[in-house]
Amino acid sequence: MIDALPLWLLVAIKSLVLLIIVITLFAYTMLAERKVLAYMQLRVGPNKVGPWGLLQPAADAVKMIFKEDLTPSTADPLIYRLAPFIAVFTALLAYAVIPFSQGEHGPWSIANVNAGILFVFAITSMGVYGISLAGWASGSKYPLLGSVRATAQMISYELAMTMSVIGVILQASTTSLSGIVEAQSRLWFIVPQCLGFLIYIITAVAETNRVPFDLVEAESELVAGFHTEYSGLRFGLFFIAEYINMITVSCLATLLFLGGWNGPGAAGHPLLGLLYFVIKVFAFLFFYIWLRGTLPRLRYDRLMAFGWKVLLPLATLNLLVTAIVVALWY
Amino acid sequence: MNIIAIFKGLATTFGYMFRRKATIDYPFVKRAHAPRFHGLHELRRYDDGMERCIGCELCQIACPANAITVVGGENTPEDRHSPGERYAFRYEIDELRCIFCGMCEEACPTDAITLTPRFEMSNYTRSSLIYDKSKLLVPAEYGVGEAPHERPGGIPADLGEVARTKSTMNPERGYLATWRGIDILTSKGKTYMPTPAGGELVREPERLKGGE
Numbered sequence A: 001m002i003d004a005l006p007l008w009l010l011v012a013i014k015s016l017v018l019l020i021i022v023i024t025l026f027a028y029t030m031l032a033e034r035k036v037l038a039y040m041q042l043r044v045g046p047n048k049v050g051p052w053g054l055l056q057p058a059a060d061a062v063k064m065i066f067k068e069d070l071t072p073s074t075a076d077p078l079i080y081r082l083a084p085f086i087a088v089f090t091a092l093l094a095y096a097v098i099p100f101s102q103g104e105h106g107p108w109s110i111a112n113v114n115a116g117i118l119f120v121f122a123i124t125s126m127g128v129y130g131i132s133l134a135g136w137a138s139g140s141k142y143p144l145l146g147s148v149r150a151t152a153q154m155i156s157y158e159l160a161m162t163m164s165v166i167g168v169i170l171q172a173s174t175t176s177l178s179g180i181v182e183a184q185s186r187l188w189f190i191v192p193q194c195l196g197f198l199i200y201i202i203t204a205v206a207e208t209n210r211v212p213f214d215l216v217e218a219e220s221e222l223v224a225g226f227h228t229e230y231s232g233l234r235f236g237l238f239f240i241a242e243y244i245n246m247i248t249v250s251c252l253a254t255l256l257f258l259g260g261w262n263g264p265g266a267a268g269h270p271l272l273g274l275l276y277f278v279i280k281v282f283a284f285l286f287f288y289i290w291l292r293g294t295l296p297r298l299r300y301d302r303l304m305a306f307g308w309k310v311l312l313p314l315a316t317l318n319l320l321v322t323a324i325v326v327a328l329w330y
Numbered sequence B: 001m002n003i004i005a006i007f008k009g010l011a012t013t014f015g016y017m018f019r020r021k022a023t024i025d026y027p028f029v030k031r032a033h034a035p036r037f038h039g040l041h042e043l044r045r046y047d048d049g050m051e052r053c054i055g056c057e058l059c060q061i062a063c064p065a066n067a068i069t070v071v072g073g074e075n076t077p078e079d080r081h082s083p084g085e086r087y088a089f090r091y092e093i094d095e096l097r098c099i100f101c102g103m104c105e106e107a108c109p110t111d112a113i114t115l116t117p118r119f120e121m122s123n124y125t126r127s128s129l130i131y132d133k134s135k136l137l138v139p140a141e142y143g144v145g146e147a148p149h150e151r152p153g154g155i156p157a158d159l160g161e162v163a164r165t166k167s168t169m170n171p172e173r174g175y176l177a178t179w180r181g182i183d184i185l186t187s188k189g190k191t192y193m194p195t196p197a198g199g200e201l202v203r204e205p206e207r208l209k210g211g212e
């Protein structure tokens, strides 16, 4: 029956469902973050709205929507208003190609692109435009500093991240995300690519501007960094973008290094595969929050030095060794 | 970077997730405060119902925060408020300015102004936190007010439940948080706000004490 639907309708339905799932996931990632952080700090976190605070995201959404949407008089109005949408749009676009499980008729994704990984990286690196334009267009000092940092940080860490991923691509000899997962059916790439994995998770934290690499927001130095001037729903959009990016890099880490939906008994059972996938993604998300609850922010020069002098050479080394091994033994 | 230290830190935070939480679920569970906690003021009466305050303005002078305004008035045989010559015609305390230091209590020659341990006074407007005589003076039906050294455990009768429970208190027993202006009764996890109907008794201390 599904095959009878026109393609555009099928894609539209899939996109809508996925959009709702991702937004819900965002809302509850945020709640989980507040809860886990609270528990790590001997607090209990939100617990008043709904049982165990489970309706807190709804309350937050209502609050965000009804807050006043301010535009500073010095801001560039068009770009200022547009920037949050760029951030969310690029963050969401990555989900067009991310597969979640393997069914009979191919992977469960909106589009099964054969250069999926390239698409994801191309799109997510556009996300920095949202942030840097927001800071630039705010017409105020702290946002500008935040966005300058964002641009520098995201570009430097993007390099190391891509390098670490190329190792995976070489080993799987495909750029299709489902192909990469299939290549891991026997051995997850976290084993042969352990250095790459380490570099990937570090750079992923930096790419999503999260603690300990949240120099872009750095409350104690830059008020709120690039989104200092934003309020109401536009601020909420940046929030959505940040968390969705976090979920995206978790999905990617799962696909590239943790075998995606592979797991005991998953072959031929797409739902079980989906469960494995979701568990792995949640483990990553927890790790993110855990890091935030543990590590202090890096100093800016250290961040740059770490990116260029440690991560990039390591990633290059990893890539070289992988290339040699693949060339000689595969 | 010290990798070992990072893992130590991660282990610490992970361990803390399973520790006992320090949070007290405040509006529902209240922590007992110190017995002589300084909170909202009250203006006391003598046993015969006369106001203790003689409008001497000493508290106004003593107040480091300039929170008190006293305007004295003359007592006349027909209109007698206090035993002396004068009484407080106007008596206002701006509870937003007040730092709850208790200097007014110390300065008062007649032990009229005292600080009770009531602390839940939040409100929506600034003006509603300027407490005038109608909010400060103990209503005649409530007795004379209690001097700090007379309070059982330093806590006025309507906060007795807090005093009896050591560290936290179960609100199901019910108690009034603020009762000079608006009464807030916490009972069975819900908050009731009986409207003060023109000098009428809006609260029955006996019911609170007996209805547990």
Ligand code: SF4
Pocket: B062, B063, B064, B065, B066, B067, B068, B093, B097, B098, B099, B100, B101, B102, B103, B104, B105
């Ligand atoms: S407690 Fe201190 S600050 Fe408050 S009214 Fe009395 S003297 Fe003034």
Ligand code: SF4
Pocket: B052, B053, B054, B055, B056, B057, B058, B059, B060, B070, B088, B107, B108, B109, B110, B111, B112, B113
């Ligand atoms: S409260 Fe005491 S110090 Fe203040 S005016 Fe009245 S009698 Fe004087």
